Amino acid sequence: MARGLARDHDEKRAALRHGAAQYFARHGFDRASMTGAAKSCGVSKALIYHYYPSKEDLLFDILDDHLGALVEVVEAARSEGIRGLIRAVLSAYEDADAEHKLQLDALSVLPADKQAPLIAHQRRLVAIMSDAVSAEAPALTPDRLRAATMTVFGIVNWFYMWHRPGKGLSRADYADLAGDFVLGGLRDLT
């Protein structure tokens, strides 16, 4: 027998994942070339293919990692109500804006069988948020509950589209504002 994987194998893989996510998010997944992603990570393209079998697999791992972590965070904040969930989601995006953006506009480039587990993660997020919405506005019919839940996701998922770090409200301040907004919005909903 000879040597196994390097000690820092997983860290390097993770670094590739994060570096590629930044590059993919900045240029758009389809437009972003593997050559460019590699260069932006400071390695050769062939090296990426040493760690990942294809561009698609790399994307999958980026999203799976991101969504997995998000589900964990959200599950931990489950008991804190909508305010807590909103704060948790927004702060989880803190260093993962790129991954978040990718999730929203590149998930659909994956084939159905690779989308499925990611969509399953998303559904868990939706289910948790839906419970919190339901607790706040118990009279909602199923259709209206779903609409209200998606309204909340619209608010938090839109954040990265307009927020520029260092300008305007901080993430934490916006989390408070959004929490107030959502609670006020749900108060009279039936």
Added chain:
Amino acid sequence: MARGLARDHDEKRAALRHGAAQYFARHGFDRASMTGAAKSCGVSKALIYHYYPSKEDLLFDILDDHLGALVEVVEAARSEGIRGLIRAVLSAYEDADAEHKLQLDALSVLPADKQAPLIAHQRRLVAIMSDAVSAEAPALTPDRLRAATMTVFGIVNWFYMWHRPGKGLSRADYADLAGDFVLGGLRDLT
């Protein structure tokens, strides 16, 4: 002198625009090929290049048309308050979901000089909505006003991500719900 443009020149251009928008939106602008767009419009690729000088120019025209129409609709609904604006925007998307989706995820592929006029349109929309938000919650500081305005856009712009025609609430019903939600959300904001 010989013949000028065909009588239906503009209609054909518009049909190309709409057909291509559907195709681009379904497959993603970068992934969508001109060959495919042409086929989906029932014409040859060379014909598209007879009407449009490049894929980029075609995209620009699609977005410019869409945003121009949206600005008109929103300006007309200016006096009806937030409720009216939300209803106007959502119903304007009725037959333009594809164009709307493109606007959100393909605008950034255009070079800066082609983005500029489109962004100018967007700013007018934001300004109008901002006025309406301000009328509803007059005490907001500029930063918080901007955040609240973007929150409203998050709600309406997210709609196409989760709504499936024929399932759940209708557009009009959601417009009502979103209107209630926003008014409730703004009520206590300072």
Added chain:
DNA sequence: AATACTCTTGACCGCTCGGTCGGTTTTGTG
């Protein structure tokens, strides 16, 4: 020290893309 495998690279390959070209058909105008 020998070795077997990982890590890393530059050069290369087949393919599809945006775009062009030469040509035919159609049509408004003089």
Added chain:
DNA sequence: CACAAAACCGACCGAGCGGTCAAGAGTATT
């Protein structure tokens, strides 16, 4: 009717893409 330009097409082209490969350097095991 003559004819010039618009309307339309199939075939083609260079570029850049995702992905492969053969080979060198480094290193944990025996």
